[in-house]
Amino acid sequence: MEKxxxxxxxxxxxxxxxxxxAAAQLYQQGKIGGFLHLYIGQEAVSxxxxxxxQPQDRVITAYRDHGVAINCGIPAQKVMxxxxxxxxxxxxxxxxxxxxxxxxxxxxxGHAIVGAHLPLAAGLALGDQYLGNDAITICxxxxxxxxxxxxxxxxxxxxxxxxxxxxxxxxNQYGMGTAVERASAVSEIRQKAEGYCIPNDxxxxxxxxxxxxxxxxxxxxxxxxxxxxxxxxETYRFRGHSMGDPERYRKPEEVKKWEENDPIGIYRNQIINxxxxxxxxxxxxxxxxxxxxxxxxxxxxxxxxxxxEALFEHIYADAQ
Amino acid sequence: xxxxxxxxxxxQALWEEMERDPNIFIMGEEVGVWGGTYAVTKGFYDHFGxxxxxxxxxxxxxxxGAAIGAALTGTRPVAELMTINFAFSAMDHIVNEAAKLHYMxxxxxxxxxxxxxxxxxxxxxxxxxxxxxxxxxxxxxxxKVVAPGTPEDAKxxxxxxxxxxxxxxxxxxxxxxxxxxxxxxxxxxxxIGVSKVQRPGRDVTIVTYSKMLETSxxxxxxxxxxxxxxxxxxxxxxxxxxxxxVLESFKKTNRAVIVEEGWRSFGxxxxxxxxxxxxxFDYADAPIQRVAQKEVPLPYNRTLEQMALPQVEDVIAAVKxxx
Numbered sequence: 157m158e159k160x161x162x163x164x165x166x167x168x169x170x171x172x173x174x175x176x177x178a179a180a181q182l183y184q185q186g187k188i189g190g191f192l193h194l195y196i197g198q199e200a201v202s203x204x205x206x207x208x209x210q211p212q213d214r215v216i217t218a219y220r221d222h223g224v225a226i227n228c229g230i231p232a233q234k235v236m237x238x239x240x241x242x243x244x245x246x247x248x249x250x251x252x253x254x255x256x257x258x259x260x261x262x263x264x265x266g267h268a269i270v271g272a273h274l275p276l277a278a279g280l281a282l283g284d285q286y287l288g289n290d291a292i293t294i295c296x297x298x299x300x301x302x303x304x305x306x307x308x309x310x311x312x313x314x315x316x317x318x319x320x321x322x323x324x325x326x327x328n329q330y331g332m333g334t335a336v337e338r339a340s341a342v343s344e345i346r347q348k349a350e351g352y353c354i355p356n357d358x359x360x361x362x363x364x365x366x367x368x369x370x371x372x373x374x375x376x377x378x379x380x381x382x383x384x385x386x387x388x389x390e391t392y393r394f395r396g397h398s399m400g401d402p403e404r405y406r407k408p409e410e411v412k413k414w415e416e417n418d419p420i421g422i423y424r425n426q427i428i429n430x431x432x433x434x435x436x437x438x439x440x441x442x443x444x445x446x447x448x449x450x451x452x453x454x455x456x457x458x459x460x461x462x463x464x465e466a467l468f469e470h471i472y473a474d475a476q
Numbered sequence: 477x478x479x480x481x482x483x484x485x486x487x488q489a490l491w492e493e494m495e496r497d498p499n500i501f502i503m504g505e506e507v508g509v510w511g512g513t514y515a516v517t518k519g520f521y522d523h524f525g526x527x528x529x530x531x532x533x534x535x536x537x538x539x540x541g542a543a544i545g546a547a548l549t550g551t552r553p554v555a556e557l558m559t560i561n562f563a564f565s566a567m568d569h570i571v572n573e574a575a576k577l578h579y580m581x582x583x584x585x586x587x588x589x590x591x592x593x594x595x596x597x598x599x600x601x602x603x604x605x606x607x608x609x610x611x612x613x614x615x616x617x618x619x620k621v622v623a624p625g626t627p628e629d630a631k632x633x634x635x636x637x638x639x640x641x642x643x644x645x646x647x648x649x650x651x652x653x654x655x656x657x658x659x660x661x662x663x664x665x666x667x668i669g670v671s672k673v674q675r676p677g678r679d680v681t682i683v684t685y686s687k688m689l690e691t692s693x694x695x696x697x698x699x700x701x702x703x704x705x706x707x708x709x710x711x712x713x714x715x716x717x718x719x720x721x722v723l724e725s726f727k728k729t730n731r732a733v734i735v736e737e738g739w740r741s742f743g744x745x746x747x748x749x750x751x752x753x754x755x756x757f758d759y760a761d762a763p764i765q766r767v768a769q770k771e772v773p774l775p776y777n778r779t780l781e782q783m784a785l786p787q788v789e790d791v792i793a794a795v796k797x798x799x
Contacts, residue, residue: 246582247580247581247582248583249582250580250581250582251580251581257581259584264585265577269572272537272541272569272572272573273573274541275538275540275569276541276542276545276548276569276573278538278541278542279541279543279548279549279553280548281545282549283549283551284549286501286546286549287550293545305537306537306538306568309533309535309537309541310538310541312535312538313532316533469583470579471578471618472618472620472642473583473586473641474641476669476716
């Protein structure tokens with residue numbers, strides 16, 4: 157990687173952190189409705205992963221999607237506007253926190269039913285295979301999704317049809333409040349891929365460079381028509397499952413231990429130690445992310461509500 | 477006009493569309509090598525090949541889910557669910573994904589997707605394989621639900637469904653495949669969401685669709701011998717629901733019977749009757765009658781099964797009730 161790319165990854169991670177912190181504040185002020193699932197702590201996962209894709213590669217994820225949206229190149233202001241339900245939001249204010257997508261950025265959502273987007277991902281890959289496109293589908297999901305039937309149907313089909321899909325399990329240790337070993341018969345998630353003869357790997361999700369490297373290898377494998385690959389990325393969310401999570405299921409010491417492993421802090425040290433950039437340069441990026449976040453909030457707050465006629469728009473695509 | 481069976485009509489529509497557009501492909505259980513459990517896709521595998529006629533595992537969620545994903549990439553999948561009873565295993569993908577994606581992402585996603593499936597009882601397949609739950613699927617905005625009752629409509633509506641950029645649930649009936657009817661020569665389509673008067677009459681309006689069109693036609697023929705002329709309006713699509721011809725007929729006859737194979741409660745008849753009362757209350761000369769399946773899980777025993785399903789005599793009795 158060139159210096160510029162090292163710094164870009166750093167900037168994306170910091171920007172996600174600032175956007176999520178701002179979202180938490182806006183939620184507490186009652187300006188964001190519904191559920192809000194923050195990506196704080198997991199930034200290195202999607203930043204490293206998505207930085208390794210080609211533009212033609214599709215990304216699809218679950219409901220913890222703000223960070224993924226930003227990594228896919230959606231401006232923070234369109235993410236923030238969607239959170240505030242505004243017409244300028246990436247889904248025109250009709251999707252909300254859990255349903256962001258931007259077809260032009262090859263980001264296919266934002267899906268809020270646990271595991272349900274895995275069959276869709278198999279289908280995206282099927283479409284590309286059918287059309288002969290040189291594209292793969294990167295499908296992200298949580299550890300909790302590996303216990304639902306859709307996961308197994310989708311993995312099975314992907315192998316039977318040799319589909320160009322990269323399955324990425326973001327193992328943040330808890331499906332809502334239930335620890336992996338309390339919910340999954342197999343606590344090492346990647347072993348589930350073995351059941352479908354899908355080659356797999358596991359990587360430390362708190363280290364963006366390790367994620368990036370593992371993702372590059374996995375994507376190369378899939379692109380060379382070898383069929384699906386399964387990548388488990390171990391991470392941790394620093395905040396609750398969603399806003400309003402009482403967090404009775406984990407001890408403050410556990411959270412503190414992981415927080416000392418902050419992916420942004422780790423990466424900052426790596427950049428300094430590798431002498432890629434100075435503290436001052438990184439501080440400037442932090443300031444820039446703060447500014448972009450503040451501008452995104454301002455943009456969202458100043459944006460118009462969807463007009464009343466939007467209510468009946470886009471129920472169907474065909475002219476009625 | 478050629479006289480062909482319902483099976484031939486559906487098969488022809490699929491074949492002709494696949495010849496027309498290479499982006500159309502079929503996926504489902506036993507659609508390929510087997511030729512389709514109702515033989516609709518017989519010969520397709522040999523002609524179009526394994527890429528376009530795809531046998532899937534018995535896994536309905538991923539059949540529908542993957543068809544949705546493939547549709548998003550610009551292909552035009554026709555997914556087959558062997559029967560509508562198995563659609564419940566794919567309900568999440570039909571309801572929470574297919575019906576929502578276009579709207580929820582602000583119009584960005586296009587889903588040119590058809591889900592073909594088979595509804596209906598009367599074949600002694602027991603409670604889990606004999607349901608007619610069409611009305612459930614018509615509940616969801618964003619999904620289109622089509623259920624033809626004649627070969628002409630079956631062919632024309634399937635072509636429209638395949639050419640639509642919206643997700644369409646296309647419901648066939650298990651005991652209609654041998655039904656014959658006239659079908660226009662050449663390429664034609666019938667628009668989704670347009671009801672049709674299948675039999676003109678002056679005395680009573682029978683509103684129906686799919687298999688019950690056949691039952692209602694038989695009832696109308698018997699009633700005609702008694703001098704009662706029933707007008708039969710075939711809904712053909714349940715969503716969008718075209719009430720135009722229904723209202724027009726009701727305003728003429730002032731009496732209506734709604735005939736459906738599914739259960740009465742919360743059914744098609746409930747919806748149509750409510751709409752008639754809302755939009756044409758003053759025209760009613762008698763309470764609207766509903767003919768529907770008895771509210772039991774359908775039994776295996778032939779006599780019991782037929783007792784539960786709506787019969788010609790039930791339609792005649794209901795018509796006489798409103799006259």
